[in-house]
Amino acid sequence: DAGVTQxxxxxxxxxxxxxxxxxxxxxxxxxVSWYQQxxxxxxxxxxxxxxxxERQRGNFPDRFSxxxxxxxxxxxxxxxxxxxxxxxxxCASSSPGLAPDTQYFxxxxxxxxx
Amino acid sequence: xxxxxxxxxxxxxQEAETVTLSCTYDTSESDYYLFWYxxxxxxxxxxxIRQEAYKQQNATENRxxxxxxxxxxxxxxxxxxxxxGDAAMYFCAYTPTNTGNQFYFGTGTSLTVIP
Numbered sequence: 001d002a003g004v005t006q007x008x009x010x011x012x013x014x015x016x017x018x019x020x021x022x023x024x025x026x027x028x029x030x031x032v033s034w035y036q037q038x039x040x041x042x043x044x045x046x047x048x049x050x051x052x053x054e055r056q057r058g059n060f061p062d063r064f065s066x067x068x069x070x071x072x073x074x075x076x077x078x079x080x081x082x083x084x085x086x087x088x089x090x091c092a093s094s095s096p097g098l099a100p101d102t103q104y105f106x107x108x109x110x111x112x113x114x
Numbered sequence: 115x116x117x118x119x120x121x122x123x124x125x126x127x128q129e130a131e132t133v134t135l136s137c138t139y140d141t142s143e144s145d146y147y148l149f150w151y152x153x154x155x156x157x158x159x160x161x162x163i164r165q166e167a168y169k170q171q172n173a174t175e176n177r178x179x180x181x182x183x184x185x186x187x188x189x190x191x192x193x194x195x196x197x198x199g200d201a202a203m204y205f206c207a208y209t210p211t212n213t214g215n216q217f218y219f220g221t222g223t224s225l226t227v228i229p
Contacts, residue, residue: 035219041222042207043159043205043219044219048216056216105151105158105159106158107156107157
């Protein structure tokens with residue numbers, strides 16, 4: 001079992017560009033959550049996808065959007081990148097029928113905006 | 115508002131000694147879970163231990179144990195017999211049972227283990 005995988009590992013973009021990050025959940029998990037972890041901070045919840053719909057959303061602007069595919073994999077899209085979007089983006093997978101401690105995190109994508 | 119506070123940005127401990135990391139949280143919910151996660155330089159967030167709020171007994175996982183004080187909204191992590199591999203960022207996290215796994219994290223404590 002590969003666990004939660006994310007791609008790419010690192011990414012460098014310039015202000016105003018758009019970026020897409022990808023996540024494949026752990027086998028058997030159907031829910032994907034995305035978190036933003038700025039340098040020296042704890043992760044902050046962006047949104048969660050279940051059954052291909054956004055189920056919950058944190059305090060992030062509409063520039064942050066996502067998608068979930070029928071195979072439960074997910075994408076995070078960020079438009080009009082700002083310098084402040086530089087962070088580690090973590091994906092976590094889980095399943096509604098399981099206890100919260102079964103939320104597994106991926107290794108993250110490090111996004112640098114220049 | 116639901117917040118998690120870790121007041122110790124950095125801690126250090128001698129190898130084989132014991133260290134305690136502090137965490138407080140604020141919530142109006144009565145049913146929730148608390149967690150400690152470890153994030154080594156490799157970045158992978160690893161679950162260390164969890165506590166269910168309705169359980170009065172403190173959780174224990176091998177060398178890791180918690181002191182859960184629900185009335186005080188305090189949730190500290192004790193690491194016994196510290197090992198070099200314990201060096202990492204430690205995050206305290208909280209999730210209410212009705213949010214489908216939306217986690218709230220503290221700002222983390224960087225733990226150094228001194229040989």
